[in-house]
Amino acid sequence: MxxxxxxxxxxxxxxxxxxxxxxxxxxxxxxxxxxxxxxxxxxxxxxxxxxxxxxxxxxxxxxxxxxxxxxxxxxxxxxxxxxxxxxxxxxxxxxxxxxxTLSHSGTIGLGLGKDLDLRIFYHQxxxxxxxxxxxxxxxxxxxxxxxxxxxxxxxxxxxxxxxxxxxxxxxxxxRADDQTPGQHVAAADAPKAETPDAGIDAAAFQRDWLAMSDTHQFFDMLKRHGVSRAQALRLAPDGHAQQVSAASVRTLLEDAASTDLPIMVFVGNAGMIQIHTGPVKNIRVMGPWVNVLDPGFNLHLREDLVDTAWIVRKPTSDGIVSSLELLDASGMVIAMCFGERKPGQPEREDWREALVRVAHATGAQGVTEASA
Missing domain, CATH: 3.40.1570.10 (HemS/ChuS/ChuX like domains)
Structure with a gap:
């Protein structure tokens, strides 16, 4: 024995x-x-x-x-x-x-179809x-x-x-060779503890924010400074992150529908980000759910799970790019909305104007057309 x-x-x-x-x-x-x-x-x-x-x-x-x-x-x-x-x-x-038009580099994938726009993280x-x-x-x-x-x-x-x-x-x-029913799964990773604000070199972080030339540099900047996304928005350079009401997403979608403003709607998780680009028309609120119910595109979003909402401005080589970003109570991104834009093009003025209207409609202070 x-x-x-x-x-x-x-x-x-x-x-x-x-x-x-x-x-x-x-x-x-x-x-x-x-x-x-x-x-x-x-x-x-x-x-x-x-x-x-x-x-x-x-x-x-x-x-x-x-x-x-x-x-x-x-x-x-x-x-x-x-x-x-x-x-x-x-x-x-x-x-x-x-x-x-699917491609990959290592475990990072990209799908750039006419309708399906995907960012894929296969390692997850x-x-x-x-x-x-x-x-x-x-x-x-x-x-x-x-x-x-x-x-x-x-x-x-x-x-x-x-x-x-x-x-x-x-x-x-x-088809896998083994078709045994059932599956053991692992425990989900515990959220990483946030570094206290006092432990962040906020001045250096803000300098790097203002030096960005592409929105895709944002994630690497967070990693480099050891900053969570929620913390980044709190510590953003003056005028580059404005907290607004959780109801902003409903207001924005209704505004875009009424003005035929084409937008981009990002929803994702650790393994995939999926993007809609184009107009939204049929906005319906059903209890806590804010819905887009359009042919070819449906969005269902729990407004009551939006902990904070922010109008965020990031410098790029094409000028400032603005977004509405929704975070849950754990600081994870629920969804992000941008104005429709191709690389090499400046941001749409009507998108900036829509963000100003949204901020004012939801009671945010200190938002101007120039800063939104």
Whole structure:
């Protein structure tokens, strides 16, 4: 017998026990039926991740895919027009279009299609599944991708006009050898503690902010100074970050709809950022949800989960670029809105004017057209 002092813990089984998987399936069906919940909310009600509930049905209506995520995504153009969905805890971004012009450098991917505009961080992806959800009009087919904690990073749904044969070929190509139901997931990473403001060289941080020549330099600047995004907005150079009401997003969307102002709406998580560019028209408020319900683009945003909202100004080689940025209580970005703009073009004046109206309408002080 192995000495207790030298014994090592038994390796964790690759998959949950069959009885545990069967129990999860049963409880998931029960909660969804009794409470009429969406999959993500039903998983939360059971205290498990959405990814675990999807994996429980492997061998039923779910196929586990090999974790060859770059190859899978770069094969998606063959499916034609589909619906891409990216979400976080407070916002859901649904966009119809075709995956086009896909590329990657290491684990960072880019999708620059006519309708689907994506920034992909494959190192955050851990699990992928092909799902055929039973429905009255036949199965709803999708590809669903999750991080190591079982949180969804991106989903792709077939439309009636999508290429079903290409979808089936893709699933067969990337089907994993092991189709054991269930999946162990890791605990989500704890949020990194914020450095106290007193420990930040605010003057150096502000100099670097004012020296930016591209908005994409912002994230690297935060890392270099050890500053969280929420902290960066608090410590921004004078006139470059103006806190406004959480209701600003609703006001902005309604303003853009009434003036036909084309905007950019970013929603993302650690593994994916998805962008809509163009007008928004049909704005509906339903309880805490602010919704854009347009053909080809739906946005669902929990206004009650917006902790702070900011009008942010960043220097670029094309002049100042302004945005409305929404953060949750943990300081994570819920969504960002910009005026429609291509690199090499200055920011639209009507976008700046819209931000001034939004700030004034929501009671912000000290915002002028020049500073917004």
């Amino acid at each position: 192995m000495n207790a002092k030298t014994a090592t813990p038994a390796a964790r089984p690759a998959f949950p026990a069959p009885a545990d998987v069967a129990r999860l399936r049963s409880e998931f069906h029960r909660v969804k039926t009794e409470q009429n919940l969406r999959d993500r909310d039903a998983a939360a009600a059971l205290g498990v991740s959405e990814g675990e509930t999807v994996a429980a049905f492997v061998g039923k209506h779910v196929v586990r895919l090999r974790p060859e995520f770059i190859e899978i995504v770069e094969a998606l153009p063959a499916l034609g027009r589909v619906m891409a969905l990216t979400r976080n805890n407070a916002a859901v971004h649904e966009k119809d279009g075709q995956y086009e 992806w851990a699990y992928g599944y092909a799902v055929e959800t039973p429905a009255e009009n036949g199965p709803r087919r999708s590809l669903q991708f999750f991080d190591k904690a079982g949180t969804a990073v991106h989903k792709m749904f077939l439309r009636t006009h999508s290429d079903l044969a290409a979808y089936e070929t893709l699933v067969a190509r990337f």
